[in-house]
Amino acid sequence: EVQLVESGGRLVQPGGSLRLSCEASGFTFSNYWMRWVRQAPGGGLEWVASIEPDGSVEYYADSVRGRFTISRDNAKSSLSLQMNSLRGDDTAVYYCTGHNYYDTSGQVYFRGQGTLVTVSS
Amino acid sequence: DIVMTQSPLSLPVTPGEPASISCTSSQSLLHRNGNKCLDWYLQKPGQSPQLLIYLGSKRASGVPDRFSGSGSGTDFTLKISRVEAEDVGVYYCMHSLQAPLTFGQGTRLEIK
Numbered sequence: 001e002v003q004l005v006e007s008g009g010r011l012v013q014p015g016g017s018l019r020l021s022c023e024a025s026g027f028t029f030s031n032y033w034m035r036w037v038r039q040a041p042g043g044g045l046e047w048v049a050s051i052e053p054d055g056s057v058e059y060y061a062d063s064v065r066g067r068f069t070i071s072r073d074n075a076k077s078s079l080s081l082q083m084n085s086l087r088g089d090d091t092a093v094y095y096c097t098g099h100n101y102y103d104t105s106g107q108v109y110f111r112g113q114g115t116l117v118t119v120s121s
Numbered sequence: 122d123i124v125m126t127q128s129p130l131s132l133p134v135t136p137g138e139p140a141s142i143s144c145t146s147s148q149s150l151l152h153r154n155g156n157k158c159l160d161w162y163l164q165k166p167g168q169s170p171q172l173l174i175y176l177g178s179k180r181a182s183g184v185p186d187r188f189s190g191s192g193s194g195t196d197f198t199l200k201i202s203r204v205e206a207e208d209v210g211v212y213y214c215m216h217s218l219q220a221p222l223t224f225g226q227g228t229r230l231e232i233k
Contacts, residue, residue, distance in 0.1 A: 035222075037170070044211075044213065044224060044226055044227045045162070045164070045170060045213055045215070045224045045227070046224065047215070047221060047222040047223065047224065050220065050222070059220035059221075060220070060221075061221050062221065095169045095170070097169075097170075099217075101156075101175055101176055101179075106182045107182060108172070108175055108179075108181060108182070109171075109172035109175070109181055111169045111170065111171065111172075112169060113168075113169055114169050
């Protein structure tokens with residue numbers, strides 16, 4: 001069974017740091033692009049960051065560049081998001097997703113259930 | 122940044138009737154490799170977003186064939202041939218042409 005399980009979300013004070021994790025199982029993690037997407041309360045979807053399958057290149061939204069770092073450990077099938085200098089507008093549910101549009105078995109997308117990050121004093 | 126614009130933002134539909142959502146991008150989503158870099162997602166209440174359509178018109182695994190995607194360049198459409206009660210939720214288009222990836226505002230489909 002394919003699973004992406006996020007963890008690490010909690011209440012944190014403005015200016016604080018948090019590390020989110022996403023543990024993958026049931027598929028060949030190293031073949032997939034990985035993304036973090038977030039959704040503020042009552043809001044739409046916002047792309048946060050992506051990382052290539054081999055971890056060689058990272059991409060960030062302007063709103064988080066310089067504060068957040070995406071990383072992956074293919075040996076452990078895990079994805080992380082290190083979040084520093086957190087602000088109130090970072091409050092959101094953070095989703096981990098995996099993509100491979102060219103997977104020959106048709107398994108092109110996997111999603112986690114999300115983890116809630118609340119930034120407040 | 123590429124701006125994605127969806128319409129309508131609210132879509133009340135009678136079960137069994139068709140539905141259509143439009144998504145327009147501020148620049149062409151045609152990749153140099155010939156792929157159309159446009160996805161459609163559905164976020165059902167209380168759930169994470171699920172992929173319906175990728176590369177403009179390819180149906181994701183497990184997605185019913187009543188869902189179809191079409192379009193090219195800057196104009197794309199998601200069609201549901203016969204809406205069912207389980208199709209309720211918010212539909213988003215998203216481009217994957219280049220960073221930053223951006224989503225449309227979302228279209229809320231409700232059952233009349």
